[in-house]
Amino acid sequence: MxxxxxxxxxxxxxxxxxxxxxxxxxxxxxxxxxxxxxxxxxxxxxxxxxxxxxxxxxxxxxxxxxxxxxxxxxxxxxxxxxxxxxxxxxxxxxxxxxxxxxxxxxxxxxxxxxxxxxxxxxxxxxxxxxxxxxxxxxxxxxxxxxxxxxxxxxxxxxxxxxxxxxxxxxxxxxxxxxxxxxxxxxxxxxxxxxxxxxxxxxxxxxxxxxLSPLFTLRNKVADVREGKSAQVEGVYPPEIAPLAEELNSLISHNKNIVERARTHVGNLAHALKTPLAVLQNEAQSGPQTPSALVAKQTEIMHQQVDHHLRRARAAARGQSIGVTTPLADVIDPLMRTLPRIYRDKDLYIDVDTETALVFRGAKQDIEDMVGNLMDNAAKWTKTDIKVRAETDKNRSDMMRIIIEDNGAGLDPKEYEEALKRGARLDEATPGSGLGLAIVDDLARAYKGQFHLSRSEMGGLQAELILPKVGAS
Structure with missing residues (x-):
C-alpha cells in the first residue's frame, strides 16, 4: 500500500x-x-x-x-x-x-x-x-x-x-x-x-x-508588518531597489484600498442620510406619505447606491494586473450604435485613432468612460462628433482620448460643476447627472486624468488620459 x-x-x-x-x-x-x-x-x-x-x-x-x-x-x-x-x-x-x-x-x-x-x-x-x-x-x-x-x-x-x-x-x-x-x-x-x-x-x-541588502530588506518588511515603520526604508542596490519600490507601492495600494473603502462607506452613508431624513419627516408629519415623494427619494437612493458600487468596483479593477482591452473593440460598436439611437440628428462620427491602442484595464470600465462621453456628445451635438485617440506625448505608457462635438458647449465656469455627483446643468434633458462624475471617478481609479474644455468645433471637448499597454 x-x-x-x-x-x-x-x-x-x-x-x-x-x-x-x-x-x-x-x-x-x-x-x-x-x-x-x-x-x-x-x-x-x-x-x-x-x-x-x-x-x-x-x-x-x-x-x-x-x-x-x-x-x-x-x-x-x-x-x-x-x-x-x-x-x-x-x-x-x-x-x-x-x-x-x-x-x-x-x-x-x-x-x-x-x-x-x-x-x-x-x-x-x-x-x-x-x-x-x-x-x-x-x-x-x-x-x-x-x-x-x-x-x-x-x-x-x-x-x-x-x-x-x-x-x-x-x-x-x-x-x-x-x-x-x-x-x-x-x-x-x-x-x-x-x-x-x-x-x-x-x-x-x-x-x-x-546578499546583505536582501537581509536588510527582509528586516524592513518585518518592521512594516509589525507596525514599526510605514514603508520599506533604506537605500538599496540597483538590482534590489525596484523590489523595494514595488513593495512600497503594494503597501500604499493596500492603504489606499482601505482608505477608499472607508471613504465610499462614508459617502454612501451621507448620500442616503438625506433621502432617509426626508422620508422620516414626511412619515411623522402626516398620516400618509405621498407615493411620488417615496418614489423620488428611493430613486435617489438607488442612484447613489449604484454610483458608489461602480466606484468601488472601478477602484478594485483599476489596480488589477493582466487585464487589457483593445480600444477599437469599444469605439467601433459605439460608432455604429449611436447614429441609430439619435436618428433625428443625422449624426456623423469621425474616428481617428492610433493603430493597435490597448487599454490596460477592464473592458467594462473603458466602455463606461468612452460610452458616457460619446453618448453625452451625441445628446448635445448638432450634427458632428470627432473622436481621436493617440499615445500621450509626455508619457509613452499612457494614451489620450479626445471626444468633441459642435453643440452649444459649456461655460468654463461650469466645467467643475459638471463633474459633481448628480449635477444636471439642463433639467429638461433626461438623465441622472452621474455620467461625467462616473467618468472622472473611473479615470482617477486608473491613475489617469479627465478634463473638460472648449472644442475647436464650437462645442464641448472631453479629454481622457488612461494607461495603455506597452510604449509607443
Whole structure:
C-alpha cells in the first residue's frame, strides 16, 4: 500500500545553494590542479634524474674497446665516484641477454659498485631495446641490494668487432626521487585543500556580504508588518531597489484600498442620510406619505447606491494586473450604435485613432468612460462628433482620448460643476447627472486624468488620459 503521508520540503537556503555551487566546481578544479602539478614535478624530476645516466651510457659506448679475442674493455669509466663504491646505488653494465626471460644479463664489463652481481631486465624492456636499436630506453629494474629499485637508461648497440648486439646501461636507485615526488604530491594536495577551504570561506563571506541588502530588506518588511515603520526604508542596490519600490507601492495600494473603502462607506452613508431624513419627516408629519415623494427619494437612493458600487468596483479593477482591452473593440460598436439611437440628428462620427491602442484595464470600465462621453456628445451635438485617440506625448505608457462635438458647449465656469455627483446643468434633458462624475471617478481609479474644455468645433471637448499597454 503506498504511503499517503506527505513530507514537507524546506526550501534550500540561498547562501547554502551559492556556496555549494561554488564548491562543486572549485573542489574538482583544485584536485585536478594538484594532480597535474604532481605529474609535472614527477616528469621534471625523472628528466633531471635521467640526464647523468644518459651521459654515462653515451660515455661508455664511446670509450668501449673490443680486442681480437672479443673481450670488451672500457678505456674511460664514468667519473662519478659512486660507480666505484660497492652497492652504492649507482651502477653501469655492458652485457648481453642470454635469451631467457627474467635472467641476469651476461656481464661483459661492469662497475665495481655491482660487486660481482648482474642486473635483470624484464622481457618488455628487452623487446623495446630490440625494436629500438641504438636508441635510449628508460625503464625500472630490480636493484642489487634488498628493496632497491633502479631507474635505468639502456641502449642496445653492435660494437665494432662484434657480431652480437650488446646492452649498455646505467642505473641509479630512485627511492630518494620517489620520496621527493610523494612529498611534493602530499604538499600539493594539502595546499590545494587549504586553498579550497579558503576559497569556500571567501565565497561564503562574499555571498553573505552580497546578499546583505536582501537581509536588510527582509528586516524592513518585518518592521512594516509589525507596525514599526510605514514603508520599506533604506537605500538599496540597483538590482534590489525596484523590489523595494514595488513593495512600497503594494503597501500604499493596500492603504489606499482601505482608505477608499472607508471613504465610499462614508459617502454612501451621507448620500442616503438625506433621502432617509426626508422620508422620516414626511412619515411623522402626516398620516400618509405621498407615493411620488417615496418614489423620488428611493430613486435617489438607488442612484447613489449604484454610483458608489461602480466606484468601488472601478477602484478594485483599476489596480488589477493582466487585464487589457483593445480600444477599437469599444469605439467601433459605439460608432455604429449611436447614429441609430439619435436618428433625428443625422449624426456623423469621425474616428481617428492610433493603430493597435490597448487599454490596460477592464473592458467594462473603458466602455463606461468612452460610452458616457460619446453618448453625452451625441445628446448635445448638432450634427458632428470627432473622436481621436493617440499615445500621450509626455508619457509613452499612457494614451489620450479626445471626444468633441459642435453643440452649444459649456461655460468654463461650469466645467467643475459638471463633474459633481448628480449635477444636471439642463433639467429638461433626461438623465441622472452621474455620467461625467462616473467618468472622472473611473479615470482617477486608473491613475489617469479627465478634463473638460472648449472644442475647436464650437462645442464641448472631453479629454481622457488612461494607461495603455506597452510604449509607443
Amino acid at each position: 503506498p504511503d499517503l503521508m506527505t513530507t514537507t520540503r524546506h526550501p534550500r537556503s540561498l547562501v547554502t545553494g551559492l556556496v555549494r555551487g561554488a564548491a562543486m566546481w572549485a573542489v574538482p578544479i583544485l584536485i585536478i590542479s594538484a594532480v597535474v602539478l604532481t605529474w609535472l614535478y614527477r616528469t621534471t624530476t625523472y628528466r633531471i634524474f635521467d640526464d647523468p645516466l644518459d651521459s654515462a651510457v653515451t660515455s661508455l659506448i664511446a670509450s668501449v674497446d673490443v680486442d681480437a679475442n672479443g673481450a670488451v674493455a672500457v678505456s674511460r669509466e664514468p667519473l662519478d665516484p659512486r660507480y666505484q663504491r660497492a652497492l652504492s646505488g649507482r651502477y653501469w653494465l655492458i652485457g648481453q641477454s642470454n635469451g631467457e626471460a627474467r635472467a641476469p644479463l651476461r656481464i661483459l664489463a661492469a662497475s665495481r659498485s655491482l660487486y660481482g652481481e648482474s642486473l635483470v631486465l624484464e622481457p618488455p624492456v628487452l623487446r623495446n631495446l630490440k625494436s629500438n636499436m641504438g636508441e635510449a630506453v628508460r625503464a625500472s629494474s630490480r636493484g642489487v641490494d634488498t628493496g632497491e629499485t633502479l631507474r635505468i637508461v639502456a641502449r642496445q648497440v653492435i660494437l665494432p668487432g662484434t657480431e652480437q648486439p650488446v646492452i649498455v646501461l646505467a642505473g641509479a636507485d630512485k627511492r630518494a626521487a620517489t620520496r621527493d615526488i610523494q612529498r611534493f604530491a602530499v604538499t600539493a594536495l594539502a595546499l590545494m585543500a587549504a586553498l579550497c577551504l579558503a576559497l569556500i570561506f571567501a565565497v561564503y563571506t562574499q555571498v553573505r556580504v552580497g
